[in-house]
Amino acid sequence: MVVKFRLFWALSLLSLAACQYSGSVNTPASEQTSLPSGIVLLEDKSDAQGDYQIPYKKYQLDNGLTFILHQDDSDPLVHVDVTYHVGSSREEPGKSGFAHFFEHMMFQGSENVADEQHFELITEAGGNMNGTTNSDRTNYYQTVPANQLEKVLWLEADRMGFLLDAVTQEKFEVQRETVKNERAQRVDNQPYGLRSEKIAEALYPKDHPYSWPVIGYIEDLNRVDVNDLKAFFVRWYGPNSAVLSIGGAINEAQTLKWVNKYFGGIPRGQKVEKLAKMPVKLAEDRYLTIEDDVHLPLLQMTFPTVYVRHEDEAPLDVLSDILGGGKTSLFYKNLVKEGWAVHAGVGHPCRELACQFELIALPNPQRVPSLAQLQTIMRKTLEEFEQRGVSDDDLQRTKANIKSGTVFGLQSVAGKVSTLASNQIFSGDPDKVQYDIERYSSVTKADVMRVFNAYIKDKASVVLSIVPTGQQAMQAKAPDFVKPERTISAKVTEEPVAPAPAEDDFDRSVVPKAGPNPVVNVPDFWQTELNNGISLMAHETKETPTVTLVINLEGGPLLDPIDKAGLASMTAMMMSEATQNYSNEAMANELAKLGSSISFSAGGRFTSVYVNSLEENIDATLALLQEKLFRPAFHEADFVRLKTRLMQSLQQADKNPQTLSSKAVIRVLYGEQNRIAIPDSGTVQTLNNITLEDVKQFYNDYYNAHMASVISVGSLAKPELLKALDFINTWPAKAYEIPEYKPFPEFEEKAIYLVNDADAAQSIVAIIKPFLAYDATGEHFKTNLMNFPLGGMFNSRINLNLREDKGYTYGARSSFVGGKTLGRFQAGGAINKEHTVAALKELFAEIETYQKQGMTQQELEFMRRAYTQGDALKYETPGSKARFLRQMTVYGLDKSYPAQQNNIIANVTLDTLNQLAAKHLQTDSMQVVLVADTESLAEEIKQWAESQGRKVIPLEI
Template identity: 60%
Template sequence: MPFKPLFLLLCLITLAACVQSPQAPQSSVLPEGVTLITQHTPADGETGIAYKKYQLDNGLTVILHVDDSDPLVHVDVTYHVGSAREELGKSGFAHFFEHMMFQGSRHVEDEQHFKMITEAGGNLNGTTNSDRTNYYQTVPANQLEKVLWLEADRMGFLLPAVTQQKFEVQRETVKNERAQRVDNQPYGLRSEKTAEALYPDGHPYSWPVIGYTEDLDRVNVDDLKAFFDRWYGPNNAVLTVGGDINEARTLTMIEKYFGSIPRGPEVEKMDKQPVTLTEDRYLTIEDNVHLPLLQVTLPTVHVRHEDEAPLDVLSDILGGGKNSLFYKNLVKDGYAVNAAVGHPCQELACQFQLIALAHPQRTANLSELKQRIDATLTEFEQRGVQPDDLTRVKASILSSTIFGLQSVSGKVSTLAINETFEGKPDRVQYDLARYRNVTAEDVMDVYHRYIKGKASVVLSIVPRGQTAMAAAKQNYSFSRPDVTVDSAEAPEWQSPQDQFDRSQVPGSGPAPLISLPEFWQSEFDNGMVLVGHSNDETPTVTLNLSLEGGPLLDSAEKAGLASMTAQMMNESTQHYSTEEIANELAKLGSSIGFSASGRYTQISVSSLTENLDETLRLLEEKLFNPAFLEQDFLRIKQQLLQSLQQQVKRPEALASRAVRWLLLGSESRLGLPDSGTLASIQALELEDIKSFYQRYYSPVMSKLVLVGDIQQEKALQSLDFLKQWQGPDYSLPQIANFAVEPQPRLFLVDHPGAAQAVLRIIKPDQPYDATAEQFRSKLMNFPLGGMFNSRINLNLREDKGYTYGASSAFVGGKTLGWFQAGASVKLENTGDALNEFLTEIDTYQQQGMTSEELSTLRLAYLQGEALDYETPGQKARFLRHLLTFDLPADYVREQQQIIRTIGLAELNQLSREKLETENMQIIVVGDKQKLLPQLQSLGREIEDLSLPL
């Protein structure tokens, strides 16, 4: 559903209609201080979600949703504060506090929130946008009370634990995050610079959510405390709990832990603030990119404005996939490598964005691309809205809504966001109806009102030194206004008054009993193995067909052949053009995709159950009747060549290439990217594609996984066309040995102008196994670099402030495996960071893990199984894993027994054998001129590494 704005996507993909009671029902058994506000239940014949909405006396809104299909719970606390609530000169506070809220509170030690949730077998995170901040955890159902205790402690007892040291560490972490995600990424400044030009000075959306570095540098810990005191009270929060819960007991726990937290200052809703422009504003950014980018942004309305839905439909018609006008006029004609149109909406204002990545060989400058975009808009005006346009959009919304019902976290998040912004957790029926009711006239009306002839922000991002490629000469420049920033006074903290001891960590109830997904299995005479799981929780079916071989079947000279063949399978067939078959799928709300990576060609299908047979008919057409047209081949080849040149502008991509290159060698196909190189793709001909298809698109080594609302007998009947499939036999090539040399060296990949350095530390190891040495090595690595509270991450991120995140892992495939550690780090601390990495690994290698770390490991692995099989996608991955590695169905039980019984002696012996840094190679990607003096002090031989494009 590419046209949906992010805000509504969270709503629409997870719920369908529920019915609101005409008045709040009364209850005499609620805990004191808790009031039932509303109760929702699905109406007959409607898909929906049941919930109850309560409010505590301190203003905290509580929403409960019961779903006992899996023994887990999801807890979300959403605060109605984002970057829009910040002051000029103090940007980034809301995001900063997302970090600070994980740094401990009065009764929770620093880093213990992560540790407790990890030991509970759960996962957690937080997110911030312009309008809200949320914190969430998914845990086994018996861990609910602990999560509520943790969330209440940081809501009511954070301020006494905020120290200058924590403030400084997290300030560096946020700056590292900005460097990694914005400053060191191609096109990373696109959104920030667009917002500066689109919104007037002082508008809540005119500064970035992550903040400006200079603002982060100028504020102090008292400013941060004052921000928390103003916005993080219970009356500005929504606590949503969903899953396998007892409502009465959950309410009692919520009142116990949250009820005494004092109400915060009153919070008024912000006025909607859409903007208008009186003239076009042209901006140019020079960046380390290969493909020039053009983005045209027009201001529109605000979320859930009556014109939002027609604008979303308009964006889909113009640029929502292979049926769109942008695809036809820009991508298919070769003027752009990619092009799209979107209508992202926020609480206060929305934007209409038209984006295209120029094809340098067809587009001399972005002014030509702008002309084609303008001509496309004129074509739309003359063409109008066609019946299939509306059918596609409405089918997509329905399908996405139903697929969104598959996880408790999705439903809880939707309830939370709707309550936060609308005061009505269920807005899905309203949203579905307004999209269903969009007419062709509505779409044309918003086109004339907001798009045709309207002023816009036109952003050109061009390669450095090539400003002549811009769409027009820059006529707008942004300079941050001079502001006087007064430091705030630290607020006086008011401690909640309790009748119990908050310092006592709540215990856990009995661990839930976990059942592995039941499945049925068939094997066809043609060699295809089919594994299926029937589940009627949602009327959907997910199918994955894996053809073994994939890129392994390429030669080094024609690397990328498998990948490009898969891309061609997504194009025209003998009876449908690319656009026609995409249109048919979109009208069903279904998807079919071909891809090739690792050792497989993958075919993925998703469909509503009621549309499965028609979707499979289209799969049969795509699988057995590809057209392999010359024009499709030439277009995809040129797009791929341009994309490969763009990939090498990303430091992380260069690091990944270097790992493969060093481990597997320049002579091996495996040492090259799955997508190939410029030379290998340039060498491909259409006959190579046809030959690969004829030889390797065969069922003889294929595996099919099907999960969804369908029984075995019906599934086998629907899949009869695959049973009848015949194809040639083939063999897989022998996998070459590792090519890396034993002596330790440091390989430097020069990336001039990089804002950070990317580090990788590698060593060959064993391929995957489920219960033997490689599995035990992964257990051994868990305290070192396999969790947030690992030694490596706590050192480099939380203690030194060198990185946004650091980790290590044992990576294992069917035939090869290796150890890898890495991070993106501050340029000026690259040498220091490498020293810390090697010191941590050396110390762990010599001393091993502690008994406390072993206890954490056991708890995390054993209790986390409750989260492993919730959604159809998770069940499908489990079944695919069984097939890929030919595992018994109960291998997980053997793993659990190993985790329960493995001792420190065995684990620490593994660390001694496998973690000798003297046998590890180091890869550094960054600006050589700035890095070389630091790296020379490490005492390793340094070798420049030039990777093939």
């Protein structure tokens, strides 16, 4: 749901800006005078109580840096977020992509931080990190063990105040190639990848800040030079344009001193004014068409609306949910359930300057030959809404989703800190969660109808048709919009004047030492066996009033007959449809009014049921679970619709090169006679063989207590949980067995298997071999320790070579993955087309060198620190705790296994790990799967294969 996503995952991805902070808290003079010199306390909300408030204190340094502290001692970790009020909206025409480009450059070292050292230090500390850019802001964040806080603040301060001299032409060129690779991977080589870009060009005037893509145009990335990038930094990256947010197990007094020490001396930057709101209007519809390598065409109608926190934003969000927010919506009823569309939805994404209302549908080509017909159905649905109006349930669903989404969104420190940062940047008020709940709760039926009439009814929109290549006749209407030519200045940017140096009384080149490692406790849990033999494992936590429940039924897709692969998935999909006492829509409506979710899925070795609920609604939610689990209706109409939709989706997925690669890898490793060589969801051919009677039989045979286990994490105490789950005690057990595997292929010679992806901008490289099944403390575990420096982290040998040194890829890695019975080694990534063979050579060179020479002592010590210190982050959220308990259940582990792993990490020798490298990284035992434009690369591939003694085998997928 759009509302849930925007409000509760920090309001950060789309920005919040309309309301200014209008309150203040008087702080006693004694508190102010006790602060370090140069720090002012602006607001103290540290005593905020309730499920919908985030306690915090807000301070400011003399240089204008605003920083926010949030105390949360529930886990021994801290999250640090630095958000700058600069996104692609601050760019000049002709220099698109700069904000995102600069995000990359901020990880390439600064005056006192060497190239790649930021990644190295955070990885070594056992933390995780990243940066994101959107149209309105750029943020950089790290989650680390609490003893690493000073180091993170040093790192962030160094790139805020001391980056410019470290920006070299060489780094600029490498990151330019990396950004171009990212665009190729995420936009140009993805089905529908140009959708948002082309709509923005038509919706907004040519000089509007939202008219160009965040990632930028290739011609702009090629045009600019390093001085342009430096000028962008000088203009926008001052402390006064940033918000520093710190949350977790912090010592407040010490944190204040560190912030003052590392950030206080950085000079104030140029003033950053807020941009004026820039919502737009269209005088008439604008039609445009993209021909793309897709199976399913797509139609999108986009209406301009308001801006974030405008008074009409909340009712527009409610309207979008009524029209297209899941199974209770009109779009689902009229398009999906009636079989006109494979997918249909409505959203209202909002940004700081403008919002847009989007109607999207992918038609069922068996019933809809033209997008014009689909547009007619969509417009009639709008007319139906006008006649139908808004019901009480419509409003209740929205309010329940807001409530539950808020609570679930505050389960992690990162979620809370990101919320505080985003709200401060765009509204000047860090905690607006309660405010947002209230403004959505106050939406009336009249409000929703008013905004429908004001922004949607009979209003002009951008209408985009995406059609398969060569099938322009399917478009909704001939294009009538022509992108205006951009006005691009030919002015050459001179090297900017660097800001004044910071005045410090300490040596910034010294990396701060970490404090003592925090004590990490494995989550306490209790375990019992229910009357019917089901294993129940539960962890009680009072951090949020929520319950997460997972039911695992072992077997899943492995139980499918091979000629009916996808049967487990189809059955799981049918379990989410109508029951004997509820229609599909009625069930969805009841769950939505509770703010709860119940979902079924089949993947890997399991069929799983996932339940999320607020504690106050758990009984009502579990009553609906009983209905779903024990009384499915299995209507023929639902089966036909889902089967058709899944088949169309599979055909569309085959247009994705990553999907083709995944299918080819399992085909090569496991052969055509094994169920595991076919995707979990099956193929078009195998789905054609499945009947509704097959689904009913699968349910009768395998949905029972025989191989079932239950995991619970939440605020229910043991007696209450056992009482709530009493209905599962009556679930009968019916014995069944999981079939044995057929013999796997034996590779008598090494080969490169080619899957042709004509005209692909990128190639997907996968170097593979069979490997051991998962174990927690044996050879599989130790082999992953060995792989860490080779390809198991950002600063691995493989990624530094192919991404950072060569610019061939957005990312490359290697891994040893393992399940309960099987495992494999895989290395590779998405490679720029022209560098395909060169990347193959580098990958094999890295693997072969590592196989012969192994890791170094320095790499061993680095791996030890990264693995052991990362324990602080393992068990923070209910989801992570549930995964830990599931791991123990699936693999029969006990609570001591993390301690055993740490003992292995501390004591494993370099010789032991290098023997594993020598044993498992012999490239003659590895096969290559390549998804690429193999026709244009044929000669290069042939020459490389001959030089390696590899057979070239075309593969049809």
